[in-house]
Amino acid sequence: MIDWFPVILSIKIAAVSTVVTLATGVFLAYLTTKYDFWGKTALEAVITLPLVMPPIVTGFLLLLCIGRKGIVGDFLFRFLDFQLIFTPYAAVVAGTIVAFPLMYQSTKAAFLGVDHKLEDAARTLGATELRVFMTISLPLSVHGIVSGTVLSFSRALGEFGATIMVAGNIVGKTQTIPLAIYFASESNELELAGMYVFILSIVIFSLIFLLNQWKKSADKEITHA
Numbered sequence: 001m002i003d004w005f006p007v008i009l010s011i012k013i014a015a016v017s018t019v020v021t022l023a024t025g026v027f028l029a030y031l032t033t034k035y036d037f038w039g040k041t042a043l044e045a046v047i048t049l050p051l052v053m054p055p056i057v058t059g060f061l062l063l064l065c066i067g068r069k070g071i072v073g074d075f076l077f078r079f080l081d082f083q084l085i086f087t088p089y090a091a092v093v094a095g096t097i098v099a100f101p102l103m104y105q106s107t108k109a110a111f112l113g114v115d116h117k118l119e120d121a122a123r124t125l126g127a128t129e130l131r132v133f134m135t136i137s138l139p140l141s142v143h144g145i146v147s148g149t150v151l152s153f154s155r156a157l158g159e160f161g162a163t164i165m166v167a168g169n170i171v172g173k174t175q176t177i178p179l180a181i182y183f184a185s186e187s188n189e190l191e192l193a194g195m196y197v198f199i200l201s202i203v204i205f206s207l208i209f210l211l212n213q214w215k216k217s218a219d220k221e222i223t224h225a
């Protein structure tokens with residue numbers, strides 16, 4: 001009998017992670033595409049690291065940071081009496097970190113594709129930077145932002161390595177779909193593992209399929225406009 005808790009928890013974690021990556025990813029992508037500042041190259045390198053490093057390494061680094069003896073973990077426990085490690089919140093942190101590069105890169109590419117002449121024209125007409133962003137930069141970048149959102153959600157939904165390091169596999173508390181698949185396979189419960197694989201695959205396939213259909217329809221509308 002399948003336990004639906006890992007499915008529901010995974011969707012919740014992926015959803016929260018995506019909201020965080022969306023807000024911070026759009027902000028940082030706009031900041032790095034429009035302004036030059038000291039440490040920009042180093043910042044982008046740090047942002048990209050979780051995309052190329054093994055997730056287990058990312059999880060280890062997170063463990064050093066948010067664990068009981070880590071800088072963040074020690075602060076939270078000492079002053080707020082809150083333990084982040086081995087909780088669903090830790091899984092959210094892991095999902096956010098590994099999904100963030102996808103959101104950032106997709107959104108950055110979208111902002112770079114915006115015609116700067118349109119933005120400059122709006123500024124010469126007296127538009128503030130916020131108005132330029134809301135009425136020109138953001139609408140013209142919506143395809144890239146939506147793509148980044150879907151990819152980030154899918155990545156957070158399927159996260160395993162970093163999650164198991166900081167959240168563990170606590171049944172009924174922190175067990176996500178990837179963790180359930182792994183431990184079901186380890187216990188030779190291949191049918192159960194296969195069911196979780198099917199559910200995860202269907203969800204991610206559906207998201208990417210709908211994204212591609214939406215982009216196709218949007219491109220047709222632009223062509224006929």
